[in-house]
Amino acid sequence: MNMIEASRVVYEYAHYDEDGNIDEIKRAVDGVDLDIQKGDFVAILGHNGSGKSTLAKHLNAILTPREGTVWVDGKDTKDEGKIWEIRQSAGMVFQNPDNQIIGTIVEEDVGFGPENMGVPTKEIWERVEESLKAVNMVKYRHHSPNKLSGGQKQRVAIAGVVAMHPQCIVLDEPTAMLDPNGRKEVIRAVRALNQVEDITVVLITHYMEEVIYADKVIVMDEGKIIMQGTPREIFSQVEKLKSCRLDVPQATLLAYELKQAGLKLPDGILTREELVEELCRLKQNT
Amino acid sequence: MIKDITLGQYYPADSILHKLDPRVKLVATLVFIVSLFLVKTWVGYVVATLFLALVIRMSRVPFSFMVRGLKAIIMLLMITVVFNLFLTPGNRVLVSFWKFQITDEGLRTAAFMAVRLIYLIIGSSVMTLTTTPNDLTDGMEKGLGPLKKLHVPVHEMAMIMAIALRFIPILMEETDKIMKAQMARGADFETGNLVQKAKSLVPLLVPLFISAFRRANDLAMAMEARCYHGGEGRTKMKPLRYESRDFKAYGVLGLYLCAVIAVRVLGNYVRLI
Known part of the structure; x- marks a missing residue:
């Protein structure tokens, strides 16, 4: 069975003028179909205002679609009675690390989700322990979140979701407010969760370097899915990505330019190592 | 600069007072404040002073931290003392100049009011210095739990x-x-x-x-x-969860309250001062 499935999802924001009348309706998500398998690492790409964050909020029933349906683990998100089950099985991490940490001590924040679910005290402690271990933050368990770096705070937020034992984690631009080191920390933690704990990951981002590890990449523009496939398939279409104002990883871009200049390089080179290897091979052959 | 303000002014130390259940400390502070308004005689104040001294000693918080809280009320304290000193009518006039006079009654009330205010601040400081803000909110939630039935x-x-x-x-x-x-x-x-x-x-x-x-x-x-x-x-x-030390603390608190009430009641019959 699919972890997350969506069919023809539409969501609209209404803009009101000064008299309170609707003067404009903006379709943030426009007929999106999704199909995410258990254990997948899916990345959703798109520039600002492409509807990717709005779509993310549909995946754990913070928003419900105006038209169409979203199923999380087989449950319809419009079903009010199952809303807490859905939010437990699809956890969510948000962009701003400060605005999603509730506890004044790291371990208390991680325990917040299980507390809400009514997990017995002894088990909460076990869950907090293992979640902090999973994101490598056990050392900081007695610290105040205010004293941590952005990357550390974001890892605490991830631990808080992991403690709820979700099957799937949706991360809505978790690295947008972090420095490069913090970004690496967070992505490393997310990949470990996906590979070690076998948790389905939906990563929403506009940093291309974070996408290359995904099993599947979905590119959104103006509320619609415009491209879908493995990172290699997506990044071999440099022209199309550029046309929807998205960057490609530096190595990919360099390979593309070299190819334009006449070198015989394959499509969809993702990392610097791959590029070096291909260039060496090219040199040996000549 | 603004970051330097510490909140809740918690002072970490390893004392029995730090380990007590926050509910005990909340109740104790309340009882102590009430007791300050019960006492009317010197003997009563001696009892309160002894109790406060014992608690401060047990808290292992440096005394200078306790006094810090007094800075905030120094103006209030002075106004209270001055008004009580000069404007309380009494039998025996000690000093008199221009329109003002200090009576024995005035001196007594002024001293009592000052001590009362100082003890009030120190008493509540002991609680905030030995309890983390988190424990305090937890204690309030649990302690006020019965009010839930009244839809609070x-x-x-x-x-x-x-x-x-x-x-x-x-x-x-x-x-x-x-x-x-x-x-x-x-x-x-x-x-x-x-x-x-x-x-x-x-x-x-x-x-x-x-x-x-x-x-x-x-x-x-x-x-x-x-x-x-x-x-x-x-x-x-x-x-x-209450532990045996919490019940012991409640016992000590009960004894203190009894002593204060006894002094008050006896004071009505025997004029100690």
């Missing part, structure tokens, strides 16, 4: 307090940031009279409020995403 939103109040405590340092940092950003563009927060200073705060408060609302919105969403749905069916990671 105890859990929600405690949650609001806990969140406020979490966000005060964040908002302070933000205020600092906005202030610096505006100072860099020529805003002046320091010169001018009081009205001008207050006016210059408006451009500071507006962005601060907007950002606070945005944060509140984000936080609410994050809490909902983590299955928060009120106090119903919620378990505790660190549940409060």
Whole structure:
């Protein structure tokens, strides 16, 4: 069975003028179909205002679609009675690390989700322990979140979701407010969760370097899915990505330019190592 | 600069008072405050002083920390003393000049009022110095639990307090940031009279409020995403449980209250002073 499935999802924001009348309706998500398998690492790409964050909020029933349906683990998100089950099985991490940490001590924040679910005290402690271990933050368990770096705070937020034992984690631009080191920390933690704990990951981002590890990449523009496939398939279409104002990883871009200049390089080179290897091979052959 | 303000003024130490259940400390503070208004005689004050001294000794918090809280009320203290000293009518006039006179009764009331106020502040400082803000909110939530039956939103109040405590340092940092950003563009927060200073705060408060609302919105969403749905069916990671030391503390507190009441009642029959 699919972890997350969506069919023809539409969501609209209404803009009101000064008299309170609707003067404009903006379709943030426009007929999106999704199909995410258990254990997948899916990345959703798109520039600002492409509807990717709005779509993310549909995946754990913070928003419900105006038209169409979203199923999380087989449950319809419009079903009010199952809303807490859905939010437990699809956890969510948000962009701003400060605005999603509730506890004044790291371990208390991680325990917040299980507390809400009514997990017995002894088990909460076990869950907090293992979640902090999973994101490598056990050392900081007695610290105040205010004293941590952005990357550390974001890892605490991830631990808080992991403690709820979700099957799937949706991360809505978790690295947008972090420095490069913090970004690496967070992505490393997310990949470990996906590979070690076998948790389905939906990563929403506009940093291309974070996408290359995904099993599947979905590119959104103006509320619609415009491209879908493995990172290699997506990044071999440099022209199309550029046309929807998205960057490609530096190595990919360099390979593309070299190819334009006449070198015989394959499509969809993702990392610097791959590029070096291909260039060496090219040199040996000549 | 703003960040230097410490909140809740908790002083970490390893004492029996730090380990006590916050509910015991809340009740004890309340009892101590009530007892201060019960005592009317010197003997009563001696009992209260002994009790306070014992508690301070047990808390292992340096005495200078206790006195720090007094700075805030020094004006109030002086006004109280001066008014009581000069304006209390009495039988025996000790000193008299111009229209004022100090009577024996005045001297007594002034001294008692001063001691009462000082003990009030020190007594509550002992609690805030030995209890983390978190424990305090937890203690309030659990201690006021019976009020839930009267539909008092105890859990929600405690949650609001806990969140406020979490966000005060964040908002302070933000205020600092906005202030610096505006100072860099020529805003002046320091010169001018009081009205001008207050006016210059408006451009500071507006962005601060907007950002606070945005944060509140984000936080609410994050809490909902983590299955928060009120106090119903919620378990505790660190549940409060009374231990034997807490019952002993209640015992000591009971003894103290009895002593104060005894002194008060006896004072009506035997004029000690």
